[in-house]
Amino acid sequence: MTSELSSPSLDLGRLTPYLEQHLAGFRGPARATKFPGGQSNPTWLIEAPSGSYVLRRQPPGQLLKSAHAVDREFRVLSALADTPVPVARVWHLCEDRDVLGSLFYLMSYEDGRIFWNPALSEVDRDARRDYYSAIVTTLAALHDVDPERVGLSDYGRPGNYFQRQIELWTKQYRAAETERIAPMEALIEWLPAHCPADTQRPTLVHGDFRIDNLIFDHDAPRVRAILDWELSTLGNPLADLAYFCMCLRLPSKGHITGLRGQDRAALGIPEEEEMIAQYCKLRGLPGIANWNFYLAFSFFRLASIAQGVKARALQGNASNANAHEVGSMVEPLATLAAELIA
Structure with a gap:
């Protein structure tokens, strides 16, 4: 590398x-390549010349309060x-x-594999169950971390996690709302009325735990790093488990790919009940009520x-060229949720 590329x-x-002055060992010139997705x-x-790093920053433009943290x-x-x-190692926060x-901040570059499709077509059928087992094991390990021991006892607010989250995402939705969507209105009414008592001990919650936010080793079903911690907080760990299990119900075509309508047994993908049972066994839980x-x-x-992505796209501030496609998912996603509460 002999010159800086814009x-x-x-x-x-x-x-x-700036990095040469503030990051020990960093030496330019540097070049930057934007990661796809996100x-x-x-x-x-x-x-x-000093190595490879990953830079993650807030998007430009006006941002919703508490977003992009x-x-x-x-x-x-x-x-x-x-x-x-x-996790990746973090080097510097600016x-x-x-x-x-x-x-923005810099972290280590973790070389590995990212799977965008939960069908895992890139790996042998007989290995896919092992990959899903590694995912559940990694999630259970995250939820077993003692927040106080790692200095995160104040990382979330006290009280019922789901009540707070429903209020937060209703407020975020209203702030970015562009049209009235009937299934979203039904959810905004139904969710707070059916929120179960929060009996789980608060744990660290990732907030966006899905397969494309995981880096795997190149040659083994082993998670190398969990990515994208923007939505992390302290709360109910079942939020992460349910969020990951959405992939079984999301359409097989779309910006976020799922396994809806596919023969998971033929693919070698475990059923939801099996993943829940593995998680409960790892964490010593008797089972999960109120799953829907x-x-x-x-x-x-x-x-x-x-x-929110749709609103930023309309304002010209979205960080990805597929932002309008993501924005079109709002009503279909709300409709899938409405099926669960009917």
Whole structure:
């Protein structure tokens, strides 16, 4: 690399000298390649003579309050560095918006495989069950972390997690609302009225635990790193489990690919009951009541996130070219949730 290559929305002319001054061992010149996918915080691979890094920043433009909190991501990744939970190593957080126009941080580049389709067509059929088992094992390990021991006892607010989340995502949805969607209105009414008592001990919750937010080893069903911690907090761990299990009900075609209508037995993908049983065994739980509530909430939250992407796309601030496609998912996602509460 002999010269700096520009990248959209990333000023390497300002970034490189900043990193040379603030990140031990960093040496330019540097080049940046934006990762595909991702709707929230734009992410780049930074390559320099001193090594490869990943830069994650807030998007430009006006942001919803509490959204795109890359500083929270940096904090939770730092806290998990010496736990059994697989995460990238974080190197530096920049809170000086004059450098790139918004907050950003650098972390290690974890070389591995990311699967965008939960059908796992890239691996042998007989290995797919092992990959899903690794996913559930990783999720259980995350929820077994003691927040107080890793310095995250104040990472979330007290009280019923789902009540707070319903209020938050209803508020976020209203702030980004562009039209009236009947299934979303039904969910906004039904969810708070059917919220179960929060009997689970609060754990660290990832908030966006799905297969494309995991990096696997190249040659083994082993999770190397969990990505995208923007929505992490303290709360009810069943939120993560239900959110991951949405992939079994999402359509097989679309921006977020699922397994709806596919023969999972023929694919070698375990059924939902098997994954729930594995999770409960790992965490010593007798079982899970009110499962449809947790699923319906998961669809509602994803629909609210998609509405935020749609609003940013209409404002011209979305970080991904497929933002309009994501925005079109709001009503279908709400409809899938409505099926669970009918």
